[in-house]
Amino acid sequence: MLMIGGPTATGKSALGVQLARQFNGEVINGDAFQIYRGMDIGTAKVTPAEMAGIPHHLIDIKDPGESFSAAQFQRLAESAIKDLTRRGKLPIVVGGTGFYLNALRLALPLGEHAASPVRTKWQQALAEHGPDWLWGQLGAQDPEAASRIPVGNSRRVIRALEVIETTGRKFSAQAVPVPVYDTLVLGLTTDRPALYARIDQRVDQMVESGLEAEVRRVLQNTAPSAQALKAIGYKEWLPYFAGQATLAETVGLIKKNSRHYAKRQLTYFRHQLPTHWLDMIADPEGGLAQAQALVANWLD
Known part of the structure; x- marks a missing residue:
């Protein structure tokens, strides 16, 4: 399977579609919160138009009030990979939740037993x-x-x-786990100031696109304590709705938390996965060509 990971706002979804079209693939979502229905703006969920006809799996499979775990992701993704492989399709797992991707790649034991x-x-x-x-x-x-x-x-x-x-x-x-899949991992990033500026710009676009209204809709049928509402871009609104923060403070906190999350994502991918790094922001054409060459050579 092919994996495309890295920090938020680096173009993972677009690259996944481009490579799926070129290499006869389909996309499996690897983001912990894009699995929730109705949480589209705040998770930067790929739109039907952006999918460009490429099937996407494990998107919109849960209501925000439902819980979801790495073990559930692992099981569902494994099933999707078997189906795609049987149909002669290249599975392309796209998302920034590094632990989900690594748990899948290594088949980590994640059983869902009762808590000890x-x-x-x-x-x-x-x-x-x-x-x-x-x-x-x-x-x-x-x-x-x-x-x-x-x-x-x-x-x-x-x-x-x-x-x-x-x-x-x-x-x-503990014994070091051995990968169970032949996996090529592509990581997208760019220099830190450009990445942070891009994150801030994306948050502004989310707010302009109706993020506040989206969070209010989710809260109509979901408890504030729900796992889904721990997502960055959603949890920050709760103090604002309670009159404990201004809009500017709320947006600023989303930006701050998003930047911190991007830093954690980079750290995880650099230390936990065998990542080939690409910059699709500073050099879109060069980055795409490099990605295409890496995938072609790996498949050969």
């Missing part, structure tokens, strides 16, 4: 102290594991702490 008492304890600690404190606990017990897991990936941090406590062994001492 140890996991529940760390989940309660997360709620009480926050993700930075939780990550610090992992850093104290297993610095190598902490260096590999982003601060914001609290589920993975909890999993590592759970393994350490239940097995008595460091999480980083």
Whole structure:
């Protein structure tokens, strides 16, 4: 399978469509929040026009009130890949949720069993102290594991702490997983100032396109505590709706959180996936040509 990842606002969706058209592929969504119906503007969901006739899978498959996990993504994506492969299509997984992509590539064991008492304890600690404190606990017990897991990936941090406590062994001492797919990973990025300016511009466009109204519609049938409303571009509106923040403060916070998320995405892809980096912003034609050459050589 082909994977296209990297930080937000770098042109992943457009490249996925271009390569699908050239190499007889179909796209599988690899973004944790584009799976939700009605959350289109804030997730920069690819539109029917942008799909250009290329089938896209795992988009609009859940209501915002429903939960979704990496394990569910892994199972559904594996099923889609089998179907595409059977039909002679190239599976192209496109999205910025690096852990989802890596879990799929490596077939990481993500079972969805009931939470153990140890996991529940760390989940309660997360709620009480926050993700930075939780990550610090992992850093104290297993610095190598902490260096590999982003601060914001609290589920993975909890999993590592759970393994350490239940097995008595460091999480980083586990056997290194072996890829189960022949995977080419393309990562899109650009220089930091240009990336941040592009993110800010995209947020402004989202607001102009009706992001506030979209979030209000989602809230009509979804509890504020729902997993979907933890997405950047959605959670920041809750204080504004409660009269606790101005519109300018809300938009500024979305931009700030988006920039921080882009930095975390870059860190994850650089350290966790064998990524070939391309710049489709500074040099669109050159980046596309490089991507096409990499895919052609890999398929050959």
